[in-house]
Amino acid sequence: MARTQGSHSDITGPRIRKAALGLFARHGYAAVSMRQIAGEVGVQAGALYNYTPDKQSLLFRLMRDHMQDLLAAYDDLDRPDDPQHALRQFVGFHIRFHLQRSDEVFIAYMELRNLTPENFTEIEALRRRYEDSLESILQSGGQAGQFSVTDTKIATLAVIAMLNGVITWYRSGGRLSLDEVEQIYWDMVRKAVTT
């Protein structure tokens, strides 16, 4: 067989996903057409269907890949035993990872409603796994007497919501450096959960 390697497939596939990522993030899934995506890649719309069975799967794959990357990157870290250090690490990791992938993050929680129920369930499970890793930090910190949170579930959601706010306003090269932003948010998170 011909063209098994070095074929366009290795190039076109990623380019399609990259184009879709940018367009979905900027205009929203429903507002972007397959022809727009194809146009950005430089092919006809029909060619997209060599790489995705349909538009929905294209969105789903972007979201699933992102969540899996997020979980894998966090799991790769050496988790400190001390809850306070673990929380510090989480805050830094979350801010930096999400700022590097603002398009993915934007999509991952703006386009949930455009997933089919099955796809939604799968993405939601991945998100839950990530939230659980923060919640377990807060729990062990609570048992160790270092943290004081009335409700770890809510505290988890509150911390993540606060951190996610960063990506709506942070622009690299702006008033504050990444280190400063990280420090400011860490101060607030630490104080919010500490006794």
Next chain:
Amino acid sequence: MARTQGSHSDITGPRIRKAALGLFARHGYAAVSMRQIAGEVGVQAGALYNYTPDKQSLLFRLMRDHMQDLLAAYDDLDRPDDPQHALRQFVGFHIRFHLQRSDEVFIAYMELRNLTPENFTEIEALRRRYEDSLESILQSGGQAGQFSVTDTKIATLAVIAMLNGVITWYRSGGRLSLDEVEQIYWDMVRKAVTT
């Protein structure tokens, strides 16, 4: 002239906006058609154009009305002089107001990108006015030595992002009462900004 009062106009207009509100919140602006909105109201699509010049204006009016209601409701409160009390009031007000209008809130920051540039600018200005009222609380609390925030602008955005998280998970009749939720969030906000 006839039908100046008691006409259908007084009924159909609000019904259209209510239907659009629910549909936009559930499926997103781009994914909802004028025929769907009309169907929910019980009229033909053409009839909508007696009440809005186009689809874009329908979205814009929903967002502008919401922001104006928000600002008016907050301005109506007797503002406490003490920054700590003012912050307490803000947290309670924000949580309760936003939980009562989850559809509006959802739209107000999910559909910003579907506004024309002029409409976006106008909504953004209203949002800024609301954020400014929180920031001024944090500033006066900082000057009074009650609060300790390295950057009031970021603290403002962080607090609002955290509070907005409530509407993504809170369901009335759930595990926690509104008073409990308010108390938990107030605890976290207070600790986060306090010296």
Next chain:
DNA sequence: CTTCTATCTGAACGCCTGTTCAGATACGGT
């Protein structure tokens, strides 16, 4: 150099979109 097939084109499919408008309708004012 030919063969084979992965890849892409270009046209077509049926359906839906936002919007317009002439004409039907129904209600308040007289």
Next chain:
DNA sequence: ACCGTATCTGAACAGGCGTTCAGATAGAAG
């Protein structure tokens, strides 16, 4: 009871949608 008009219908418009597929194309394998 009739008029006048605010309101709504129903059809039409031009264009875009996601998706399919027969056929053209091009690049590696033999």
